[in-house]
Amino acid sequence: RKEVEQDPGPFNVPEGATVAFNCTYSNSASQSFFWYRQDCRKEPKLLMSVYSSGNEDGRFTAQLNRASQYISLLIRDSKLSDSATYLCVVGGGSYIPTFGRGTSLIVHP
């Protein structure tokens, strides 16, 4: 089983749609969780950290479920500019963060 798993997609949605991505992780000792965004031919950039209580940043909501060992990212009112690959990242206190394969999102007019 891979340490961090994501559905690669692509998710193809119209503008204005709500889309959700899930990411599962295998190491129950994981302590830090992030969502990164990677545009085509660009480096990954932090989208948001994921806290135990969940967190929201505008149209983006991230949640953590420790019992089931998954994190989620919800995007509301999708924009064309949201088209990108979304990488799930899981880290621990003693090991280097592990990246998921990424989920590709395509928002069309």
Add this chain to the structure above:
Amino acid sequence: SAVISQKPSRDICQRGTSLTIQCQVDSQVTMMFWYRQQPGQSLTLIATANQGSEATYESGFVIDKFPISRPNLTFSTLTVSNMSPEDSSIYLCSVLPGLALTDTQYFGPGTRLTVL
């Protein structure tokens, strides 16, 4: 946060040659990493660049093929040696500015390598 630059941004190289990629950070950072990302794939960690000592390599990567230097807390190099077409990839430098592995990671813009 940290601002990271990489040189070169891209290169096309002949099989059997070597390329050295430079990574410069605008501030002193505790940890620096080198990743590889092949087309359509996720990031694969090559090694952790340790300041003043030998790098720590991940499974499948060896020092003879990917020698790494880190002379100080703001600079590192990765060399891709005796290149083959399978080495064609994007190579990314990354840093953890803080002291904890739970901190946010920042990435350089990457070096796009094509080996003919």
